[in-house]
Amino acid sequence: MTAIEKPRQGFWGLWNISFGFFGIQIGFALQNSNMSRVFQTLGASMDDLPALWVAAPLTGLIVQPIIGYLSDRTWNRLGRRRPYFLTGAIFAAISLFVMPLSPAMAAPLFFAAAMLWVLDASLNVSMEPFRAFVGDMLNTDQHSAGYAVQTAFIGAGAVVGSIFPYFLEQIGVSNVAADGGIPDTVRWSFWFGAAALFVAVMWTVVTTREYSPEEQAAFGNAELPETGQPLRALAAKSYLSCLLWVVAGTAVFLLVQILDLEKEMLLLGGLLCLYGVLSAVAISMAKKGQAANMLSSIVGDFSGMPEVMKRLALVQFFSWSALFIMWINTTPVVTQYVFGSSNTTSAAYNEGANWVNVLFTVYNGVAAIAALALLPWMSRKFGQVMTHSICLSLGAIGFLMFFLVRDAQTLLVAEIGIGIAWASILAMPYAILASNLPQAKLGIYMGLFNIFIVVPQLLVATVMGQIMLWLFPGEPVWTMLFAAASWIIAAIAMLRVSAALDRRKAG
Template identity: 40%
Template sequence: MEKRKLSFWEIWNMSFGFLGIQFGFALQGGFMSRIFQTLGANHDDIPLLWIAAPLTGLLVQPIVGYLSDRTWHSKLGRRRPYFLIGAVLSSIALFFVPHSPALWVAAGFLWVLDASINISMEPFRALVADKLPESQRSYGFVVQTLIIGIGTWVASNLPWMVSQLGYSDAAPQGVVPMSVKVAFAIGGFVFLLSVLYTIFTTSEYPPEDLKAFQKEKEQKGRFIKDITENIGKMPKTMKRLGVIQFFSWFAFFTMWSLANPALTEHVFNAPAPVEANFNMENITEKEAFNVANTAFQKASNLVGSAMGIYGLSSMAFALLLTFYTSKRTINRKYVHMVSLMLGGLGFILMYFINNPDHLKYCFVLIGISWGSILSMPYAMLSSSVDPKKMGMFMGIFNMFIVIPQIIAALGGINFISGLLGEEAINAMLVAGMSLIVAGLCNFLIINKSAISYQTQNE
């Protein structure tokens, strides 16, 4: 079927739901470790507590991708039913996460939250490939990245913004501050509204042969067979992109899970106080704990705001690419390579920073790599797979995102950073080296249709 070219605003509308999805991911990525630390977690335990995120992605995305390929609803279409289900569940989870009374409850809510976000996210990736002709794929994924950048920056600053409105950063021992609770509630509200906006402003193409589609849909017991067969038939370009994704997402999982303990300690000199080191029955020591805890919470707000810079930077990078790709083609391979290596440099520079104001320069570089990660691999992939199986292949491709995160959570980060020393900041050095390796792996991409859309697929 010949697909018409869409205007900027049509592409914007179909991607707008990603604003809410990124509110969820940014709040999760920027502040879950803070919640874990507030509830008593040691920084060495945090990566394992984060294992919920990649495990749910490993399970949910291929299933949702497969199901959405085989779904057609007369009013909601193919992908939009999953947008709606994921948005409702995510909004509920975002409200309850910061109210967790214990560490195990917070870890459990992370499972629910990440699974819910994944239900919405995977179909959004597939929708770009569904709706756009191949000549607009890079443009579409870049617009999506632009919206993600806006969401990252605003959501990362939410606790700081809320605290500026008078909500307290102080809280009793083991209780998440009100500023964080209000920020997460706002995030849930934005998530639902932005996804509803896309649902109401975007239509989808029906299957070309609806009868054949319904007949195929009625076949039972094919899920496991289809998934395993298509993993075996994975295009070479997809496998090579998988290597790049492995090192890219190992780096960003390291940032999400350990940037807060690393930067509050190394840059702000305000690590999370360990309750066992204080005699809480002594008024003086209890007050000292409260002072240290408030300093940690305020430093965490600033770390979150600094992390928001990478969303702003990725937004600016995406905006630049949006203007360029609307009229011209780009070499996706070299754009991605340079972007990843700049991000790696940003992580490494954190080790040498003493002034918190200089963190923003590191996150500017990291944002360039993030903007590329959210667009270039998907643009390259969409030019290399069967359009009829786009949702399933996008879900399978997610394996290359979640497997490195699982390895990192199960001890990979602690082991590698431990080789460099005991300081939490060493994890950021590991993230930097991993991104540089990911950048160099772009030399593996040789398929011309992945590098630019103009030639035939491999």
């Protein structure tokens, strides 16, 4: 039977498909722009921040491939992806609501770190299926438009989340609290974010209808993901690669002890060893013909990624290394070098911390505009690959300005370049993937692609602090130079994606 085309979505269809991401990004923005401030307020030192932040990427590393695998195989009254949207939104809203209550707990810093873990896990449960949802609902020729609208909502949600503490201060809400307390501007922003996130996700749940497995089959998409080829390839693998992962993890453990490195690096060694062990288990299952299990499917799909995805993975690695450096270090850099204070109880520090919210608002606002106005024009003129490379280069210039500039207003210019790069990071790789991956496996592949977002964040959280202690103790501004270099490398790596796309078309 000849496959039929999915109905084209108009403006409101594209709006409804991605509106939930508006609320999810409010949650991420509040987390990214305020958690370093919350941790420092509760007594954490600069050197403690990477370890406290490690919860966020670690949860994404675990959660997204699992949710991607499960959502590819889910179908119930709510649909395929929407059950995960709703579940994640409920728990994320609860986490945002209780986070400001940390000072009243017996162990405030531990409680805040635990809530960050729950919040990020919940946001990832909601976010991961949204990436695949665009591919589920749209034809290939609408993928770019779908991810552009999604990026616009991401930018708009981040603007709202980032600016809200500053807005509250302007209308008279207190921005300074007693030592160890969370200011009312932050407290009320988190409570607002909890409500906004839940309402936005519910909008998408209520206003969209997912295509059933039978309808997807009529569109030419397999009812269930094809698992045979990846599992056959996995069964043919030797255990040598598993051993090498374990050896690498063990080497990290030894280096931490011998060189007296930061203890957070033990997490990196543990993850390497764990992946080696899980790979060995998955290979053993595949060799025994035990195909119907999540572990073998995830490991098999990871080891058998399409070439386009492998090359984009390198780009994502360096792209997100820079972003995580920015989220951790912008507050310390701006407060220390531009506003002249590292004392969390001082008015200067809190003024600088609020200015970081303004800066984050600008780059997210630029991203929202660029997604709808600039990126489509650039894609038509230069192609998706070159567009992404150019945008990453503009972002690198923005980071260089943070390294060189000491004027608060001038840093707004730096955020324009960063915002353009951010828009492209959120749109271009996903548009390329959605058009070049098997439709029935979009969930698992999008979840696996997230590994190359999470791993660099884990490396930044575990290694960057050690590098800074060795080379630039007490001087966080140097992190911005590392961020600029990361985006330059990503821009160069992006050029390699063209060859993979050309080979795929030729094949």
